[in-house]
Amino acid sequence: MKPRNLMGPDETLARAWQAQVITLFPEAFPGILGHSLTGKALKEGRWQLQPVPLRDFGEGKHRNVDDTPAGGGAGMVLRPDVMGAAIEAARAGMPAGAPILYLSPRGRRFDQAMARDLATRPGVTLICGRFEGLDQRVLDHYRITEVSLGDYVLTGGEIAAQAMLDATVRLLPGVLGNAASTEEESFSEGLLEHPQYTRPAEWQGLEIPEVLMSGHHGEIAKWRRAQAEDLTRQRRPDLWAAYKGRPE
CATH class of the missing domain: 3.40.1280.10 (SPOUT methyltransferase, trefoil knot domain)
Structure with a gap:
Protein backbone atom coordinates (compact mmCIF):
# COMPACT_ATOMS: atom_id res chain seq x y z
CA MET A 1 0.00 0.00 0.00
CA ARG A 170 -22.69 7.78 -6.29
CA LEU A 171 -24.44 5.39 -8.69
CA LEU A 172 -21.32 3.32 -9.34
CA PRO A 173 -21.34 -0.17 -7.81
CA GLY A 174 -20.11 -0.22 -4.23
CA VAL A 175 -20.05 3.56 -3.69
CA LEU A 176 -23.22 3.74 -1.58
CA GLY A 177 -23.35 1.44 1.40
CA ASN A 178 -27.01 0.60 0.73
CA ALA A 179 -27.81 0.09 -2.95
CA ALA A 180 -31.52 0.35 -2.16
CA SER A 181 -31.00 4.05 -1.41
CA THR A 182 -30.74 4.83 -5.13
CA GLU A 183 -33.97 2.95 -5.82
CA GLU A 184 -36.09 4.95 -3.37
CA GLU A 185 -34.74 8.48 -3.78
CA SER A 186 -36.11 11.35 -5.86
CA PHE A 187 -36.39 10.78 -9.64
CA SER A 188 -35.65 7.05 -9.38
CA GLU A 189 -39.17 6.30 -10.66
CA GLY A 190 -39.99 9.72 -12.05
CA LEU A 191 -41.30 10.98 -8.69
CA LEU A 192 -39.97 13.22 -5.96
CA GLU A 193 -39.01 11.38 -2.79
CA HIS A 194 -41.48 10.95 0.05
CA PRO A 195 -40.89 12.78 3.39
CA GLN A 196 -38.36 11.25 5.77
CA TYR A 197 -38.47 11.05 9.58
CA THR A 198 -36.24 9.76 12.37
CA ARG A 199 -36.00 9.84 16.18
CA PRO A 200 -37.12 11.38 18.46
CA ALA A 201 -40.72 10.29 17.88
CA GLU A 202 -41.99 13.72 18.98
CA TRP A 203 -40.22 17.04 18.35
CA GLN A 204 -41.56 20.56 18.87
CA GLY A 205 -45.05 19.12 19.22
CA LEU A 206 -44.78 17.31 15.89
CA GLU A 207 -44.96 13.52 15.74
CA ILE A 208 -43.77 10.95 13.24
CA PRO A 209 -46.77 9.76 11.17
CA GLU A 210 -48.34 6.80 12.91
CA VAL A 211 -48.13 4.51 9.90
CA LEU A 212 -44.31 4.70 9.93
CA MET A 213 -44.27 3.41 13.50
CA SER A 214 -46.70 0.55 12.78
CA GLY A 215 -44.18 -1.98 11.49
CA HIS A 216 -46.60 -2.83 8.65
CA HIS A 217 -44.30 -2.68 5.62
CA GLY A 218 -47.09 -2.92 3.07
CA GLU A 219 -48.94 0.06 4.54
CA ILE A 220 -45.68 2.01 4.89
CA ALA A 221 -44.91 1.43 1.20
CA LYS A 222 -48.42 2.59 0.20
CA TRP A 223 -48.10 5.71 2.36
CA ARG A 224 -44.71 6.59 0.90
CA ARG A 225 -45.93 6.15 -2.67
CA ALA A 226 -48.98 8.35 -2.01
CA GLN A 227 -46.79 11.02 -0.44
CA ALA A 228 -44.34 10.92 -3.36
CA GLU A 229 -47.18 11.28 -5.84
CA ASP A 230 -48.75 14.18 -3.93
CA LEU A 231 -45.45 16.05 -3.66
CA THR A 232 -44.66 15.55 -7.34
CA ARG A 233 -48.13 16.67 -8.44
CA GLN A 234 -47.93 19.82 -6.30
CA ARG A 235 -44.30 20.84 -6.83
CA ARG A 236 -43.32 19.47 -10.24
CA PRO A 237 -46.29 19.31 -12.62
CA ASP A 238 -43.84 18.63 -15.46
CA LEU A 239 -42.59 15.47 -13.76
CA TRP A 240 -46.13 14.48 -12.82
CA ALA A 241 -47.31 14.78 -16.42
CA ALA A 242 -44.42 12.61 -17.61
CA TYR A 243 -45.08 10.07 -14.85
CA LYS A 244 -48.78 9.79 -15.68
CA GLY A 245 -48.02 9.54 -19.39
CA ARG A 246 -45.49 6.71 -19.09
CA PRO A 247 -46.38 3.30 -20.58
CA GLU A 248 -47.68 0.80 -18.04
Missing part, protein backbone atom coordinates in the same frame (compact mmCIF):
# COMPACT_ATOMS: atom_id res chain seq x y z
CA LYS A 2 1.27 3.47 -0.88
CA PRO A 3 -0.31 6.94 -1.02
CA ARG A 4 -1.80 7.87 -4.39
CA ASN A 5 -2.02 11.39 -5.83
CA LEU A 6 -5.74 11.96 -6.41
CA MET A 7 -5.08 14.96 -8.64
CA GLY A 8 -2.24 13.75 -10.86
CA PRO A 9 -2.25 11.73 -14.08
CA ASP A 10 -1.57 8.41 -12.40
CA GLU A 11 -1.64 5.17 -14.33
CA THR A 12 -5.13 4.09 -15.30
CA LEU A 13 -6.62 1.86 -12.65
CA ALA A 14 -8.11 -1.40 -13.87
CA ARG A 15 -11.92 -1.37 -13.83
CA ALA A 16 -12.07 2.13 -12.35
CA TRP A 17 -14.62 4.56 -13.82
CA GLN A 18 -12.58 7.26 -15.55
CA ALA A 19 -13.40 10.97 -15.27
CA GLN A 20 -11.49 13.72 -17.07
CA VAL A 21 -12.16 17.44 -16.64
CA ILE A 22 -10.64 19.89 -19.12
CA THR A 23 -10.45 23.16 -17.19
CA LEU A 24 -8.58 26.40 -16.68
CA PHE A 25 -8.70 25.69 -12.94
CA PRO A 26 -7.41 22.15 -12.32
CA GLU A 27 -6.73 23.10 -8.71
CA ALA A 28 -10.51 23.18 -8.19
CA PHE A 29 -10.55 19.37 -8.36
CA PRO A 30 -11.33 17.07 -6.68
CA GLY A 31 -12.89 19.77 -4.44
CA ILE A 32 -15.98 18.46 -2.68
CA LEU A 33 -15.59 15.23 -4.65
CA GLY A 34 -12.63 14.39 -2.44
CA HIS A 35 -14.89 14.17 0.61
CA SER A 36 -17.65 11.91 1.89
CA LEU A 37 -18.65 8.87 -0.17
CA THR A 38 -17.23 10.13 -3.47
CA GLY A 39 -13.91 10.86 -1.78
CA LYS A 40 -13.85 7.44 -0.17
CA ALA A 41 -14.59 5.80 -3.52
CA LEU A 42 -11.81 7.88 -5.11
CA LYS A 43 -9.30 6.67 -2.53
CA GLU A 44 -10.48 3.09 -3.00
CA GLY A 45 -9.97 3.31 -6.77
CA ARG A 46 -13.61 2.77 -7.70
CA TRP A 47 -13.25 5.81 -9.92
CA GLN A 48 -10.35 7.95 -11.10
CA LEU A 49 -10.22 11.70 -11.66
CA GLN A 50 -7.85 13.47 -14.04
CA PRO A 51 -8.03 17.26 -14.31
CA VAL A 52 -6.59 18.38 -17.66
CA PRO A 53 -5.13 21.93 -17.42
CA LEU A 54 -6.26 23.80 -20.54
CA ARG A 55 -3.58 26.47 -20.02
CA ASP A 56 -0.88 23.87 -20.73
CA PHE A 57 -2.05 23.84 -24.35
CA GLY A 58 -2.20 27.63 -24.71
CA GLU A 59 -0.44 29.57 -27.46
CA GLY A 60 2.56 31.86 -27.15
CA LYS A 61 4.53 33.19 -24.24
CA HIS A 62 1.43 33.83 -22.15
CA ARG A 63 -0.29 30.53 -22.97
CA ASN A 64 -3.32 32.24 -24.47
CA VAL A 65 -6.42 30.05 -24.67
CA ASP A 66 -8.97 32.55 -26.02
CA ASP A 67 -9.51 35.23 -28.63
CA THR A 68 -12.09 37.83 -29.64
CA PRO A 69 -15.38 36.63 -31.17
CA ALA A 70 -15.53 36.46 -34.97
CA GLY A 71 -17.99 39.10 -36.15
CA GLY A 72 -17.41 41.25 -33.08
CA GLY A 73 -19.07 41.37 -29.70
CA ALA A 74 -18.23 41.38 -26.03
CA GLY A 75 -16.03 38.89 -24.23
CA MET A 76 -13.67 36.19 -25.43
CA VAL A 77 -14.08 32.73 -26.97
CA LEU A 78 -12.02 29.61 -26.25
CA ARG A 79 -9.81 28.86 -29.26
CA PRO A 80 -10.44 25.70 -31.30
CA ASP A 81 -6.76 24.85 -31.78
CA VAL A 82 -6.08 25.07 -28.05
CA MET A 83 -9.12 23.07 -27.02
CA GLY A 84 -8.56 20.58 -29.81
CA ALA A 85 -5.03 19.89 -28.60
CA ALA A 86 -6.29 19.41 -25.03
CA ILE A 87 -9.01 17.02 -26.18
CA GLU A 88 -6.60 14.96 -28.29
CA ALA A 89 -4.16 14.62 -25.41
CA ALA A 90 -6.89 13.75 -22.92
CA ARG A 91 -8.74 11.26 -25.09
CA ALA A 92 -5.58 9.31 -25.89
CA GLY A 93 -5.90 7.73 -22.46
CA MET A 94 -9.66 7.27 -22.35
CA PRO A 95 -11.49 4.01 -23.03
CA ALA A 96 -13.80 3.73 -26.02
CA GLY A 97 -17.39 4.50 -25.15
CA ALA A 98 -16.62 7.38 -22.78
CA PRO A 99 -18.56 10.42 -24.09
CA ILE A 100 -17.32 14.00 -24.32
CA LEU A 101 -19.64 16.54 -22.69
CA TYR A 102 -19.39 20.32 -22.74
CA LEU A 103 -20.90 22.19 -19.78
CA SER A 104 -22.97 24.94 -21.37
CA PRO A 105 -26.17 26.85 -20.40
CA ARG A 106 -27.61 26.11 -23.85
CA GLY A 107 -27.16 22.35 -23.49
CA ARG A 108 -29.53 19.50 -22.74
CA ARG A 109 -30.59 19.61 -19.11
CA PHE A 110 -28.75 17.13 -16.90
CA ASP A 111 -31.03 14.75 -15.03
CA GLN A 112 -31.02 11.49 -13.10
CA ALA A 113 -31.49 9.45 -16.27
CA MET A 114 -28.32 10.95 -17.73
CA ALA A 115 -26.43 10.25 -14.50
CA ARG A 116 -27.56 6.62 -14.63
CA ASP A 117 -26.45 6.35 -18.26
CA LEU A 118 -23.03 7.85 -17.51
CA ALA A 119 -22.56 5.40 -14.65
CA THR A 120 -22.88 2.53 -17.15
CA ARG A 121 -20.17 3.97 -19.40
CA PRO A 122 -16.43 3.44 -18.80
CA GLY A 123 -16.05 7.13 -17.98
CA VAL A 124 -16.55 10.66 -19.29
CA THR A 125 -14.57 13.68 -20.49
CA LEU A 126 -16.07 16.97 -19.28
CA ILE A 127 -15.13 20.32 -20.83
CA CYS A 128 -15.63 23.34 -18.58
CA GLY A 129 -16.77 26.40 -20.48
CA ARG A 130 -15.47 29.89 -19.73
CA PHE A 131 -15.87 33.42 -21.09
CA GLU A 132 -18.39 33.57 -23.98
CA GLY A 133 -18.02 29.88 -24.70
CA LEU A 134 -16.19 27.49 -27.00
CA ASP A 135 -15.62 27.76 -30.76
CA GLN A 136 -18.50 25.88 -32.41
CA ARG A 137 -16.13 24.02 -34.71
CA VAL A 138 -14.78 22.02 -31.78
CA LEU A 139 -18.27 20.90 -30.82
CA ASP A 140 -19.04 19.94 -34.41
CA HIS A 141 -15.74 18.17 -35.12
CA TYR A 142 -15.77 15.98 -32.01
CA ARG A 143 -19.57 15.63 -31.94
CA ILE A 144 -19.65 16.86 -28.38
CA THR A 145 -22.91 16.87 -26.43
CA GLU A 146 -23.71 20.11 -24.60
CA VAL A 147 -25.14 19.68 -21.10
CA SER A 148 -26.62 22.22 -18.68
CA LEU A 149 -27.55 22.04 -15.01
CA GLY A 150 -30.47 24.40 -15.49
CA ASP A 151 -31.75 27.69 -16.83
CA TYR A 152 -29.12 29.97 -15.32
CA VAL A 153 -25.55 31.03 -16.15
CA LEU A 154 -22.45 30.24 -14.10
CA THR A 155 -19.06 31.92 -14.50
CA GLY A 156 -17.63 28.59 -15.63
CA GLY A 157 -18.33 24.89 -15.89
CA GLU A 158 -16.32 23.70 -12.91
CA ILE A 159 -19.18 23.75 -10.38
CA ALA A 160 -21.45 22.06 -12.90
CA ALA A 161 -18.80 19.41 -13.58
CA GLN A 162 -18.50 18.60 -9.88
CA ALA A 163 -22.27 18.33 -9.55
CA MET A 164 -22.51 15.99 -12.53
CA LEU A 165 -19.66 13.80 -11.29
CA ASP A 166 -21.17 13.62 -7.79
CA ALA A 167 -24.55 12.55 -9.19
CA THR A 168 -22.90 9.90 -11.36
CA VAL A 169 -20.21 8.51 -9.07
